[in-house]
Amino acid sequence: MEKQIIKSDILKEQYSLIKTDCGLTIACYPMPRHNGIHAVFATKFGSINRRFTVDGEKYEIPAGVAHFLEHKMFENEDGDAFEKFAKTGANANAFTSFDKTCYIFSATSNIDASLDILLSFVTQPYFTKETVEKEQGIIGQEIKMYDDSASWRVLFGVLEGLYHNHTVKDDIAGSVESIAEITPEMLYKCAEAFYSPGEMILSVAGNITEQQLVDAVERAGFTAEKHHVVREQTEEPEDIVYSEKSIKMPISLPLVAVGFKEKVDGTVTAKQGIIGDIIIDILTGSTSELFNKLYDSNVVNGTFEGEIFAGEDYYSSIISGESADPQLLVSEIWQAIDKIKENGITQEEFDISKNAMYGSMVVDFENVEEVATSIVNQYFKGNTVYNSLEIFKEITLEDVNSQLKTMFNKDRCTVFTAYPMEA
């Protein structure tokens, strides 16, 4: 067992990272004044991980397997996890994102018993043809629910426009067709690859001790299985698939998203991500000239926002919002981009945005759920949870203006609009 203590001078807090003998990593962030805890048991297997090798053998899986597996892992031969968690009173759930799958619970009592349930379910896969078929129906319903969401459709419309091959363009849940290809064998293989202790982290924040977590892992009796798993990065050209597309939906106002495919050399770093956040805030946030002008001329409403959408090997900037005049909105966004790129960001703009971002980073350490989840996010990127606070201090105006020059290339831009039916 190896233990590492990670400290923050700014927050005057610390947490421990323990590599257990079975290979599982434990993160323990004590917040003793809180009544409860939040636990996340996670694997770096998300919707984008569709091509990988396990001990040298190559696999390619259809869209939606990670999410499907998430649904099925909370079920074993003696019932489902929710029934077991009901006995401890914990509030349990699970979710799949682009780059990970997380099994979570929050509780204020019976913590040890809930940890046992969490650790036992996720590592004891149980799939039959019948249960897989039943789940195809349930997930089919979930996919349909998202089909009615304009913001979801527009996001994936932009991603499909920006990416030729990268699997980030596919819905996390897959499609009714892609999940129809899923078999119990495929699920067992993915579980074997991504759910062995060495591939996972148990991150807990709140009223908890290290010993409780170490004991829980010992009780789980994991064996150290060693699989060599390599997640393949996708070859993605610099250019885009299409520059413009639209759909019609039963909505009241057009919803438009303008996405820019940013250049990625190798792996996207945390610093690039934070700089992107500062730039997009200055360009589109509540203090920006663009937002204030568009809001007061009724081109946009409070739904207008800019975000950096990035993972290990993809990086895009997406500006979106409802607008009665999507063409005008797009042209105003382009003009604002031309202006900011020409003039650069000023020291004052940079200082104010950085100040606000510092505040939001401190706030991330207030709540047990945020802390436990952030540890997982950063761990999978090879960082500590305090990494952003540290990197952030070193970012200069020159760094920001230098990255700005490389961003928002109009040749790598997709505009996707959902119009109301009547239009």
Next chain:
Amino acid sequence: MERQTIQNNVSLTFLPSDKFKRNRISISFIVPNEKEKATMYAVLPTLMERGYEDYPDMCTFSRKLNAMYGADFSATTSVVGQNRVLRFTMQGIKNQYCINGENLLAEMVDVMLGVIFRPCTEDGGFIADWMEVEKVKLREEIEGEINEKRGYCIKNAQRKFFGSSKNGVERLGYLEDIDTITPTALYDCYRQLISDSIVEIMVTAEEDETIKDKFAAAFAGRKAASHPVLPVEIMPQTQVQTYSESMDIVQGKVCLFYTVKRPLTEDERYAMLVASAIYGGTASSRLFKNVREKQSLCYYCAAAYNGFSGSMRVDSGVEHHNCEKVIEAVQKELADLIGGTITQQEINETKLVLLNSLDAVHDGLHGLEAWYLNEAIRGTWTSPEQVKAKVEAVTEQQIRNVLGLLHLNVVYKLTK
């Protein structure tokens, strides 16, 4: 924690903040939920959020907030039973985390009071240009209700259920009233709100006499409010009214509204807390386990009881062809609870979930404040710990009895 009266109808409560990184202040103005003023009360918060005399435009005010380490300021309007609550909230990091040693908490109080008592005005009214912009935004928001299908179905069911009761006066007001609002009428509405309302101030920060003094001075000279906080009004029982709306959507939606046959006693309120959770409030509830998991009739199916209006809502996302089956199944599950077996295990497990969530109330800034604001509106001052004891005492028979008080008034379907 102590709730103290600092001026006529103005109460101040300090809530414990030691576990948080932020301080939070909220000032809530509580008035009867009148239809005539609903639209003005919807425009008012968004207009006041734009800035005040010291920071007299949206951009300058946003810069000020960013300079305060990204402090959040928001103004909202909500409906709680027969009452409307206009709430101004600010939260910002604690002084100990400020890089340059600022007293951010004191600044937060000043900003809050500035927004509330010194809004930007012109010619005896609010700034006309700002108001026109916010009217457009309100119109878009009301018309945009259709964009989120689950909420849209619930709102339509709710409209049918509440009819013309104050409970049902729209949170966002009415499209037809938007154009009638003038800057001076809105300013008069604002002045009346400030001077004639019940005010609840909640400060989640270390107790501080200077903060108390500032609030007391700001609200000095107030007369007693001309109205009390309005009590729970329950809807009368009706024949089941079924409505069906057609829309080109991928997943259908269903919403059912039940009313209680008579007002609940205090003990019955706690029994209903447990009963609604067993029925459809948890992942091991009857609706989740039977309607979603066993019968695979829907993607979600949940029940929620609203003590401020004595109503139970059940809503579900369904395949279009399963719509009628879900409506039947939802009623059958309720009948089974009332007339069939409820195991002690089921009751104990549900209580455990509730006890966990009651313990967790103290772990979140927002949840803690919302808890005590609701208590103030309800006219009780019960802590989560006291409710825990009440929940633990609920019996199987009490659960059956309160569920037996439910009567189905409205079914709303949104399908192809």
